[in-house]
Amino acid sequence: MLTVRKDAVVVGLGAFGSAALWRLATRGLNVAGIEQHGVGHDQGSSHGGTRLFRIACMEHPGLSPIAMKSLELWTSLSAETGETYVRQTGLLYVGNPDSKAITGPQAAGVPVELLTHAQVVERQPQYNVQPGQIGVWDPGAGICYPERNVRAHVAAAQRLGADVHTNTNVLAIEGTTVYTPTLAIEADQIVIAAGAGLRHFVPDLPLKHVPTPVNWFRPKDSFALEKFPAFVWDFSDEMGLWGHGSAEDYAVKIGAHPVDTVNVEDAVAQAFPSLDPIPFDVKPCHVTDSPDEQFLVGRLSEHVTVAGGDSGHGFKHCAGIGELLAQIATGEPTYCSTDFMNPHRFSGEPGRPPNRSAGLGA
Ligand SMILES: Cc1cc2nc3c(=O)[nH]c(=O)nc-3n(C[C@H](O)[C@H](O)[C@H](O)COP(=O)(O)OP(=O)(O)OC[C@H]3O[C@@H](n4cnc5c(N)ncnc54)[C@H](O)[C@@H]3O)c2cc1C
DSSP: OEEEEEEEEEEOOSHHHHHHHHHHHTTTOOEEEEOSSOTTOSSSSSOSSOEEEOSSOSSOGGGHHHHHHHHHHHHHHHHHHOOOOEEOOOEEEEEOTTSHHHHHHHTSSSOOEEEOHHHHHHHOTTSOOOTTOEEEEETTOEEEOHHHHHHHHHHHHHHTTOEEEOSOOOOEEETTEEEOSSEEEEEEEEEEOOGGGHHHHOTTSOOEEEEOOEEEEOOOGGGBTTTSOEEEEEEETTEEEEEEOBBTTBOEEEEEESTTTOOHHHHHHHHOTTSOOSOSEEEOOEEEEOTTSOOEEEESSSSEEEEEOOTTOOGGGHHHHHHHHHHHHHTOOOSSOOGGGOTTTTTTOTTOOOSOOOOOOO
């Protein structure tokens, strides 16, 4: 078996791994990335044309700086390539005043606009807004593009000299060596960003795979992106919805959660009575939940850093997380706090299942 030496090797070139490879390569390091499928494939968590991009993140106030870092990095990459990686059209959160969709973004520490019930009804006549529900407008939000952005990260890394091995399965990681069927790569630093496959390499992490489909609905004038911007809606205690209107080549996209208890057709019929509730296309996709629905990003050992547990809201953060992974792996100070994503935070509770299997994809 051929053995090569690298400063760093990244296992898995999906959202987090492709960005880590790019950010490591910008530091002038001799890096390699290994992906079991092609770049921008449709077998993991990062496909389906679009993802919501939010800055006022309801999941944790520590996430907003990471979304902003993604925006900064994607904007600079856009200037280099001429491609669009984020489209900022704003996003509407809707829910009861005490729901996470309303309190979370207001606590995110970035400018948002609070909307009354009447303002939501006036702005969004497509919605069957429930009595008492209000809105929060996140003006910097919009949509981003999983396959395009992943390919752009990898291409940027390759322009900087990174080696990329596609259709190459990592069989094992032992000490400082990563083994594929034909190659052993010895590296000072190993970044494992294998999505649902992270459990294979680090079985003690309490991660749960949640199949979460992507659903597309037939476009209609009143559901074009300009009139029906990206949204996250806590419709009731039992049901949430997220999605965005049709734009470019993309149809109306709507997901409902928890995926294991909510039927998306019933949810769309209730929430948007004027939209055909039967999806015309559905594709399987995958979420990896952590028990507290926050990511696991950090150092596991002297030579190994991980990123995973995406919990259905990771794509918007992936460029920012790639930068954090590069900083952690190289021992630089990080640009924001990563304590809430510490992969050791569940120590002592191996295998503890997530609190819910919502499969939020937003
Ligand atoms: C339906 C749906 C909607 C979503 N909507 C949003 C949204 O609107 N906004 C948002 O921010 N997020 C959203 N998400 C979440 C987001 O897509 C994920 O957080 C993100 O894609 C996770 O990236 P990842 O790098 O962890 O996983 P992946 O992108 O799956 O990357 C892991 C990679 O590792 C590779 N790999 C695994 N094992 C091996 C091995 N042994 N050898 C080599 N390679 C290996 C895999 O092939 C894969 O390419 C959504 C998710 C879903 C499913």
